Amino acid sequence: MAGTSSGxxxxxxxxxxxxxPFRIGWTAFAAVLMIFGGAMAIFEGIAAIARNDVFIATRxxxxxxxLFGWGWIHLALGIVIVVAGxxxxxxxxxxxxxxxxxxxxxxxxxxxxxxxxxxxxIVLIAIDVFIIWALCAGPEEEKKAV
Numbered sequence: 683m684a685g686t687s688s689g690x691x692x693x694x695x696x697x698x699x700x701x702x703p704f705r706i707g708w709t710a711f712a713a714v715l716m717i718f719g720g721a722m723a724i725f726e727g728i729a730a731i732a733r734n735d736v737f738i739a740t741r742x743x744x745x746x747x748x749l750f751g752w753g754w755i756h757l758a759l760g761i762v763i764v765v766a767g768x769x770x771x772x773x774x775x776x777x778x779x780x781x782x783x784x785x786x787x788x789x790x791x792x793x794x795x796x797x798x799x800x801x802x803x804i805v806l807i808a809i810d811v812f813i814i815w816a817l818c819a820g821p822e823e824e825k826k827a828v
């Protein structure tokens with residue numbers, strides 16, 4: 683028989699659905715990274731508050747801030763980021779938007795933290811950029827049938 687195939691029918695290639703495991707996996711990974719990044723911000727905040735001689739302060743930098751004040755900022759921001767990362771597992775849109783905003787604030791805070799701990803700041807900025815990407819590329823909100 684000419685023109686017939688012996689195998690099962692092949693479905694046409696389609697784009698991933700909103701609940702495709704690849705997209706949901708990136709969102710879960712972003713939530714884990716937010717929890718990790720928030721915990722690291724908490725630890726660096728505690729270290730800055732407890733002992734000012736842990737970090738090196740460069741004198742000739744464009745911006746100069748109190749290490750003690752930055753410790754409290756990192757501590758508070760870290761706690762909020764951990765809570766938002768845990769809320770992201772619920773899949774709520776508000777948690778996704780909050781995660782994007784907090785990752786942006788964390789990237790800004792770590793950029794201003796560069797004079798005190800350059801390598802660590804660059805690593806956390808890279809994690810924040812990845813979190814923003816993963817949350818923007820994640821699943822879309824389900825459309826309710828009316």
